[in-house]
Amino acid sequence: MNQSLKKLNYSLLLEGARIIDPFNNLDEELDVLIEDCRIKDIGNIRSLSKTTQKIDLNGKWLCPSLIDMHVHLREPGEEYKETILTGTKAAAAGGFGAVCCMPNTNPVNDNPSVTRFIIEKAEKEGFCKVYPIAAITKGQKGESLTEFGDLKEAGAIALSDDGHPVSNANVMRVALEYALGFDMLIISHAEELELSKEGCMNEGPVSTMLGLKGIPSAAEEVAIYRDIRLCAFTGARLHIAHVSTKESVNIIREAKRQGIKVTAETAPHYFSLTHEAVIGYNTNAKMNPPLRSKEDVDAIIEGLRDGTIDVIATDHAPHSELEKDLEFPLAANGIIGLETSIPLSLELVRKGHLTPLELIAKLSLNPYKILNLHPSSLSVGEIANFVIIDPDLEFKVSKENLYSKSYNSPFLGKTLKGRAIVTVCDSFVTFDLLNLL
Amino acid sequence: MTTFMHRHILSINQLSVQDIDFILDTADSLKEILERPIKKVPTLRGRTVVHLFFEPSTRTKLSFELAAKRLSADTVSVSASTSSVVKGETLIDTAKNIEAMKPDIVVMRHFCSGAPHLIASRIQASVINAGDGMNEHPTQALLDLMSVKEKKGGFKDLKVVIVGDIKHSRVAHSDILAFSKMGAKVTVCGPATLIPKDVESLGSKVELNIDKALDKADVIIALRIQKERQGKVLIPSIREYALRYGINERRVRLASKDVLIMHPGPINRGVEMTPDVADATNSIILEQVTNGVAIRMALLMLLLSAEQDQ
Numbered sequence: 001m002n003q004s005l006k007k008l009n010y011s012l013l014l015e016g017a018r019i020i021d022p023f024n025n026l027d028e029e030l031d032v033l034i035e036d037c038r039i040k041d042i043g044n045i046r047s048l049s050k051t052t053q054k055i056d057l058n059g060k061w062l063c064p065s066l067i068d069m070h071v072h073l074r075e076p077g078e079e080y081k082e083t084i085l086t087g088t089k090a091a092a093a094g095g096f097g098a099v100c101c102m103p104n105t106n107p108v109n110d111n112p113s114v115t116r117f118i119i120e121k122a123e124k125e126g127f128c129k130v131y132p133i134a135a136i137t138k139g140q141k142g143e144s145l146t147e148f149g150d151l152k153e154a155g156a157i158a159l160s161d162d163g164h165p166v167s168n169a170n171v172m173r174v175a176l177e178y179a180l181g182f183d184m185l186i187i188s189h190a191e192e193l194e195l196s197k198e199g200c201m202n203e204g205p206v207s208t209m210l211g212l213k214g215i216p217s218a219a220e221e222v223a224i225y226r227d228i229r230l231c232a233f234t235g236a237r238l239h240i241a242h243v244s245t246k247e248s249v250n251i252i253r254e255a256k257r258q259g260i261k262v263t264a265e266t267a268p269h270y271f272s273l274t275h276e277a278v279i280g281y282n283t284n285a286k287m288n289p290p291l292r293s294k295e296d297v298d299a300i301i302e303g304l305r306d307g308t309i310d311v312i313a314t315d316h317a318p319h320s321e322l323e324k325d326l327e328f329p330l331a332a333n334g335i336i337g338l339e340t341s342i343p344l345s346l347e348l349v350r351k352g353h354l355t356p357l358e359l360i361a362k363l364s365l366n367p368y369k370i371l372n373l374h375p376s377s378l379s380v381g382e383i384a385n386f387v388i389i390d391p392d393l394e395f396k397v398s399k400e401n402l403y404s405k406s407y408n409s410p411f412l413g414k415t416l417k418g419r420a421i422v423t424v425c426d427s428f429v430t431f432d433l434l435n436l437l
Numbered sequence: 438m439t440t441f442m443h444r445h446i447l448s449i450n451q452l453s454v455q456d457i458d459f460i461l462d463t464a465d466s467l468k469e470i471l472e473r474p475i476k477k478v479p480t481l482r483g484r485t486v487v488h489l490f491f492e493p494s495t496r497t498k499l500s501f502e503l504a505a506k507r508l509s510a511d512t513v514s515v516s517a518s519t520s521s522v523v524k525g526e527t528l529i530d531t532a533k534n535i536e537a538m539k540p541d542i543v544v545m546r547h548f549c550s551g552a553p554h555l556i557a558s559r560i561q562a563s564v565i566n567a568g569d570g571m572n573e574h575p576t577q578a579l580l581d582l583m584s585v586k587e588k589k590g591g592f593k594d595l596k597v598v599i600v601g602d603i604k605h606s607r608v609a610h611s612d613i614l615a616f617s618k619m620g621a622k623v624t625v626c627g628p629a630t631l632i633p634k635d636v637e638s639l640g641s642k643v644e645l646n647i648d649k650a651l652d653k654a655d656v657i658i659a660l661r662i663q664k665e666r667q668g669k670v671l672i673p674s675i676r677e678y679a680l681r682y683g684i685n686e687r688r689v690r691l692a693s694k695d696v697l698i699m700h701p702g703p704i705n706r707g708v709e710m711t712p713d714v715a716d717a718t719n720s721i722i723l724e725q726v727t728n729g730v731a732i733r734m735a736l737l738m739l740l741l742s743a744e745q746d747q
Contacts, residue, residue: 205634208633208636211550211551212550281554326555327547328549
């Protein structure tokens with residue numbers, strides 16, 4: 001963690017917040033006393049020393065550390081889009097205490113030196129914890145496996161060729177099998193490239209209206225089905241990244257019913273926007289997989305509701321004007337997401353799809369469990385790791401207000417409701433919007 | 438009097454029925470100029486039209502250039518190669534450079550859908566879409582409307598059948614929008630691999646059987662089949678296409694007696710239609726070309742007069 005950050009090494013009472021803690025299955029209005037960087041007490045706290053600073057958190061949520069298990073920090077290689085410093089600042093401002101960064105950097109994170117570079121840089125500069133995900137195949141070329149053992153030892157917590165699918169089914173089978181020996185999670189970017197080739201948005205009425213080459217939903221679904229069958233056959237652990245279609249949800253639901261060890265994530269844009277966001281050739285609505293139909297959005301929400309989709313992760317993908325201020329078919333895929341995840345996800349609670357506890361589980365408990373990580377929870381004696389969310393605070397998404405180095409967001413100019421106001425990571429105050437602490 | 442309030446011509450979607458009637462009437466009155474021995478009027482003297490073509494084009498570019506010249510505008514043509522992106526200059530930079538030389542209208546063709554829309558949002562000059570990717574070709578649709586109206590008097594309940602590669606055709610896209618907007622009933626036909634998904638949402642019916650599609654048709658528009666597509670998954674061969682979907686004399690007889698045969702050109706004779714069909718008395722393919730100049734004259738004039746009104 002960045003050592004210039006302020007530490008909670010004093011006596012602080014967080015008064016009357018609604019504690020939403022899926023680790024302890026707790027949703028209750030309580031006080032939390034922090035002393036010397038640790039949680040000293042939780043409950044209805046009356047007796048205090050005179051020096052204790054008090055903060056009234058009535059109406060605010062106090063949650064354990066959130067993690068975004070799918071981000072692109074762009075460092076090393078594309079520092080003009082994002083760096084470990086700016087990306088983790090954006091994470092802290094978005095309420096996250098940890099992120100997992102994908103390996104499609106330049107050079108690719110396919111060897112321990114890149115993994116260690118990321119970890120060391122994050123330890124020195126970071127505003128949150130950074131867990132690198134290493135590549136499955138060398139150079140993400142889909143041909144030969146990386147050295148899983150070395151990568152794990154260097155600190156990689158999972159493996160993915162994200163950005164590219166592992167097109168060769170046998171390479172994927174071998175990767176899943178080989179990962180068993182190291183108990184490593186394989187994260188699948190599921191895409192049948194022959195079907196999606198040259199496509200730049202979801203294939204359907206909107207692609208026809210705009211005259212843009214479409215990507216059929218089947219390009220994702222057949223790839224997910226393949227990987228799930230390989231997962232079942234090998235007995236490995238598989239996580240499906242960025243699920244975006246109705247049938248993908250159905251396939252995963254059925255696999256889980258069969259007891260296959262598969263988990264899944266979706267991103268806020270897949271339950272917040274449809275392909276209609278592309279109208280006007282808006283390159284900030286271009287990503288892969290693409291925004292889908294209303295029917296798909298409803299199915300994603302249902303998948304979140306019934307637990308088929310375990311995790312909300314943003315696929316934070318910063319790009320500069322160089323990649324985005326272009327003809328639509330030539331523009332890069334991807335949008336930033338760290339700073340809009342909480343307000344978009346809160347919409348699921350406001351619309352009654354999820355309880356606050358279910359939502360926070362998808363942003364903390366579930367991804368931590370999938371990654372075999374054990375963060376310090378909101379329990380007495382633990383080091384302070386939490387986020388304070390004001391669910392009603394409105395803010396405008398703008399180039400100036402974003403901490404990310406890039407501003408390629410389809411929500412640019414929009415006013416969103418609910419955001420993190422304080423983020424504390426290992427007792428460091430990584431974000432304090434209103435200068436409360 | 439009707440006024441024309443558009444700054445750009447990007448899509449048929451942006452035009453109302455009244456706008457289209459106005460454009461067609463204006464083109465009709467300008468067409469007479471093309472028959473004069475001295476084919477020039479001073480209407481746009483001192484105005485500059487830049488033709489910015491990022492894709493090869495012969496007739497569309499010629500048609501636009503002639504239209505501008507007939508109205509006494511100064512014209513410049515830039516044929517940017519499709520590799521300009523590789524060379525490093527972005528489309529927006531190219532357009533800003535052209536803008537800096539103060540043209541009044543930029544006529545633009547580009548291989549990317551939406552490229553003219555992007556430029557229109559960034560420059561002061563008016564932009565006319567002369568074809569963008571597989572999106573639209575609005576001036577072609579307007580000249581098709583003009584050609585049909587001349588022969589049929591109107592559009593109400595006309596059965597217009599578009600045959601060919603609907604999926605990759607910006608002409609088909611604009612024609613579907615234009616003819617259905619004006620009250621015609623549009624049917625598209627072709628190999629199912631060349632029909633775009635959910636094309637019904639644009640306002641056309643789909644009929645995969647060519648004989649059924651042509652039944653009682655009032656207008657047949659055949660589209661160019663790009664020979665490069667054969668063997669590349671979508672169609673097995675040009676031969677099979679010509680046999681199964683080509684317009685021949687027998688198929689024309691399925692249509693109504695006074696059916697019009699149209700084609701946006703250039704024709705692959707013997708593929709989209711047999712030579713006798715292309716040259717038959719009910720073929721108005723060359724009249725489409727003449728009307729193309731008149732439509733483009735009308736648009737240049739209307740855009741510049743709209744600008745003066747503002």
